[in-house]
């Protein structure tokens with residue numbers, strides 16, 4: 001059948017391009033109000049207007065998306081796929097308008113219709129299908145892939161509930177509420193009810209000859225595709241993020257239904273739907289739940305089947321698979337893709353085992369995001385055996401061949417074999433997903449220089465010995481300057497454009513151009529403008545805090561921010577203990593002495609995993625300390641502190657531009673990269689941090705004199721921990737000022753002290769994250785911040801120089817690094 005049917009000219013006339021004049025825009029909005037929303041003009045509120053505007057923008061995205069997909073399919077290039085269980089997208093409307101270059105036009109159009117674009121944009125709910133850095137990184141990489149005109153698709157899950165909403169109870173406890181983000185329908189996705197894939201669980205696997213097997217029985221579930229359009233910045237290229245939803249293969253069991261057993265009739269359909277119900281709310285910790293393993297397999301099986309189908313449509317020979325497909329594994333979560341591709345090739349495509357293994361190991365690339373032992377995934381063999389009997393066979397077969405080859409290289413080294421085995425021996429045995437991911441991949445990367453080095457020298461050391469070091473290359477993370485500068489900080493973006501005298505579209509695609517700001521760093525007029533932008537962003541945050549939470553904020557104080565997931569390794573405790581120390585110091589001063597002190601407002605925000613007791617207790621301590629110090633008439637002018645509930649991408653977009661200092665104070669060697677550090681610095685906030693993760697590379701770029709570093713270095717950490725465990729020294733001896741702070745908390749100065757004992761004891765006893773070791777130098781670093789801030793012009797200069805040197809941290813650089821060094825894919829510009 002030839003397309004189009006009928007009259008080609010009539011078809012072509014009907015095809016809609018992107019509306020870019022105000023009258024067509026308003027026409028399209030009104031049209032959506034009237035038809036899609038079935039509303040009348042006098043009956044539209046902000047939410048209705050948001051929906052209509054979103055639908056109108058969506059039409060433009062669909063036009064570009066369609067052209068991109070058709071054009072790319074016809075070119076049959078090599079494609080890359082980013083498999084991630086998390087995509088922390090945030091809001092879409094504002095971003096889409098900026099990327100399409102239509103913001104100004106829509107502003108005018110919406111105004112004409114009696115609305116204000118900012119209010120409309122504020123009606124959108126965040127798409128929060130992620131926990132923290134790992135999920136937000138995936139979102140930044142999609143933006144950069146589209147902007148760099150690379151043929152990259154994301155694959156993930158369409159959770160019905162994203163990361164929980166955080167509420168803070170009056171006593172300071174974190175409460176969790178569900179996030180039913182799809183309740184007010186989602187204009188940014190295209191349901192592809194015709195794209196479905198069957199996914200099997202359980203059953204049994206029967207071995208045939210030549211390594212093949214038949215997997216049958218068990219339960220079959222349907223994966224349904226939802227496509228999310230990802231516009232590039234000022235390009236027609238619009239990529240795809242395909243999210244899978246689980247559905248029962250058959251509605252429900254009619255026999256049971258007819259027999260009157262209604263519960264049973266719907267039970268299997270409920271269990272199928274449960275798979276994509278909810279995002280697991282754990283960051284940097286592994287939770288060995290069967291449902292999580294089901295999510296992982298459901299998603300990798302659906303994605304691989306889809307990728308295989310697309311590859312086969314090109315008509316190429318199966319041995320060419322790695323020449324047309326590259327798959328990035330975002331952490332070990334999608335590692336089942338390795339045995340699954342083996343299964344597809346060997347069992348279904350009849351490819352001999354060795355040839356299949358060659359294809360597999362040339363297709364996958366693996367990113368490790370953490371070396372924390374509690375985050376490394378290990379699935380019990382009995383669990384996997386039951387859920388995925390065929391995959392368990394394949395994993396054992398891969399392991400056998402691999403260990404034989406290790407044995408040939410290192411004969412008789414049994415310890416080495418035990419360490420490198422995919423299977424950890426014991427009762428039960430476990431499948432080590434990082435080993436499997438490494439063995440099944442072409443390359444392995446960490447997310448910052450230090451972290452990649454730690455990967456090479458600790459968790460993957462034996463694999464470096466075996467494969468050689470070239471398999472283990474670093475790719476430092478990045479952030480998209482579109483969302484994290486242009487969108488969240490329009491005043492700064494405009495000032496930069498006006499100063500550099502080049503088009504915004506140019507420097508936002510080549511962030512190194514920011515270096516052009518350096519020559520204005522000493523210019524008093526420019527400094528003044530720079531400071532005014534920061535001030536205005538501080539006021540925007542203060543306004544937000546006041547309207548949302550009813551709290552007044554002193555905008556002439558220094559804004560000091562620590563926002564990230566609550567985790568012991570990130571050491572929010574160090575920060576809060578530092579605040580208490582500051583408070584006690586202020587209390588001990590005379591009023592005259594206090595007058596010389598720099599006022600400071602400390603902001604915290606972040607969610608704790610619902611089952612993470614110590615993290616939740618830390619929130620409670622922050623909230624209750626805040627309550628006391630914010631009400632103390634002696635000190636409140638000089639020190640106040642806020643815990644902002646429900647940290648999200650949208651809240652970050654307000655907080656980050658307002659920050660003057662931000663804290664990234666993990667124990668050295670624990671934060672793989674960090675990405676908010678990059679966002680703060682890009683927005684001219686100075687960094688107070690440890691010598692860890694990407695902090696190190698930021699300091700390399702902006703100069704050590706422009707960051708505030710403190711604390712022990714990575715090599716010292718292990719030794720100190722050993723001492724703490726075997727030769728403990730009481731806090732009173734090691735760090736008297738800290739002991740005083742701990743005792744003040746214990747003695748009830750901030751409410752019943754006994755509540756906090758379990759938290760304080762983590763520091764008094766083993767102190768695994770070395771708060772006692774770094775406290776002194778932390779306090780000194782805070783004092784250095786104060787001193788630097790006294791010199792207003794010096795501070796502004798530091799701020800300018802910081803922004804100017806952040807070019808490296810654009811996710812465009814990172815994604816091009818993947819494209820060139822890992823995936824070997826090329827840019828395709830859609831005409």
Ligand code: B1N
Nearest residue numbers: 133134283284369370447672673674675
């Ligand atoms: O990934 C980010 C890094 O910038 C952070 O330093 C790192 O902590 C973060 C299991 C994780 N590592 N591991 C996770 C998340 C969810 C989960 O279920 C682990 N997140 C990170 C981006 O590279």
